[in-house]
Amino acid sequence: EAGVTQSPTHLIKTRGQQATLRCSPISGHTSVYWYQQALGLGLQFLLWYDEGEERNRGNFPPRFSGRQFPNYSSELNVNALELEDSALYLCASSLDRRSSYEQYFGPGTRLTVT
């Protein structure tokens, strides 16, 4: 069974540009979560999608947005990139929205903003 996949592996953008990151969950999983791991800030929750809807967002500005497609894959968009957006972005999936379910993580996308 394939795990969570993310693309691209690395992404280099210039300040002010937009970045799009993609995630495919484990087959059968409907919930997708996005986390940011910036240097010195630890792992922070960004967004949660379930059944095509945004269910929760963390303490991030609106220029961080995303969506979930009918096949449950997800896209994270970061507009008006700032230098501090440079980080590892991790996607996770779980069976459904119940908090008791285990989350499984993808390999991440490393975003560098210059």
Place this chain on the structure above:
Amino acid sequence: GIQVEQSPPDLILQEGANSTLRCNFSDSVNNLQWFHQNPWGQLINLFYIPSGTKQNGRLSATTVATERYSLLYISSSQTTDSGVYFCAVPNQAGTALIFGKGTTLSVSS
């Protein structure tokens, strides 16, 4: 919100040594996960352990939910065990995982 604290922050071991990593959390939870972050950044699931004890090879974990802590045991450490170990629990609304700051383990041969 719920707080997650991990200790120690750093651990340096010789190959073959045993170690115990601790995770304290500030409120009752119905889910606790331990992860190992590999050098490329991926979080590898080690244990899903809301309570009780589980073992997987040289690794084992115990969660005492009533006392709000979990322990990860690594026996006979190998250099490949090096990396950062995180524990994580759901926030109070159950809508996201809250991570501790991690324990960085360095195992030398």
